[in-house]
Amino acid sequence: MLRLLIVDDEVIVRKWLTLVFQPFDKEFVVVDAAANGHEALEICRIHAIDIVITDIIMPDMDGMSFIQALREFNLHTQVIILSKGNVFRSSSIFAERRNY
Numbered sequence: 001m002l003r004l005l006i007v008d009d010e011v012i013v014r015k016w017l018t019l020v021f022q023p024f025d026k027e028f029v030v031v032d033a034a035a036n037g038h039e040a041l042e043i044c045r046i047h048a049i050d051i052v053i054t055d056i057i058m059p060d061m062d063g064m065s066f067i068q069a070l071r072e073f074n075l076h077t078q079v080i081i082l083s084k085g086n087v088f089r090s091s092s093i094f095a096e097r098r099n100y
Contacts, residue, residue: 001026001027001028001029002027002028002029002050002051003028003029003031003047003048003049003050004021004028004029004030004031004049004050004051004052004053005030005031005032005033005034005040005043005044005047005049005051005052005053006018006030006032006033006034006052006053006054007033007034007035007036007037007039007040007052007053007054007055007058007063007066008033008035008054008055008058008082009035009036009055009057009058009059010055013055013082014033014035017030017033017053018030018033028051031043031049032047035058036058036059036060036061036066037054037058037060037061037062037063037065037066037069038060038061038066040052040054040066041061041066041069041070044070044074044077045073049074050076050077050078051077051078051079051080052067052070052077052078052079052080053079053080054066054067054079054080054081054082055081055082055083056081056082063081063083067079067081
């Protein structure tokens with residue numbers, strides 16, 4: 001069973017994604033959900049997370065900073081990036097950090 005962490009500053013998105021995975025409870029378990037990168041890092045330090053689904057634009061610590069910090073102590077967790085905006089269209093964020 002794969003352990004998921006959902007990271008998004010919008011409560012409705014966190015709840016929706018949690019509901020999306022409920023029918024697949026034999027394959028996935030949503031371990032927790034976080035509102036920003038700082039919360040997510042704390043969860044990742046406590047729990048073994050297989051997959052993180054994260055937003056990019058969040059207060060306190062954005063998704064790319066979170067991924068960079070996560071990689072400093074965890075190279076095995078897979079990351080799926082979600083965003084409602086066109087953050088990758090302007091290549092500034094993605095080009096600087098594309099190795100994450």
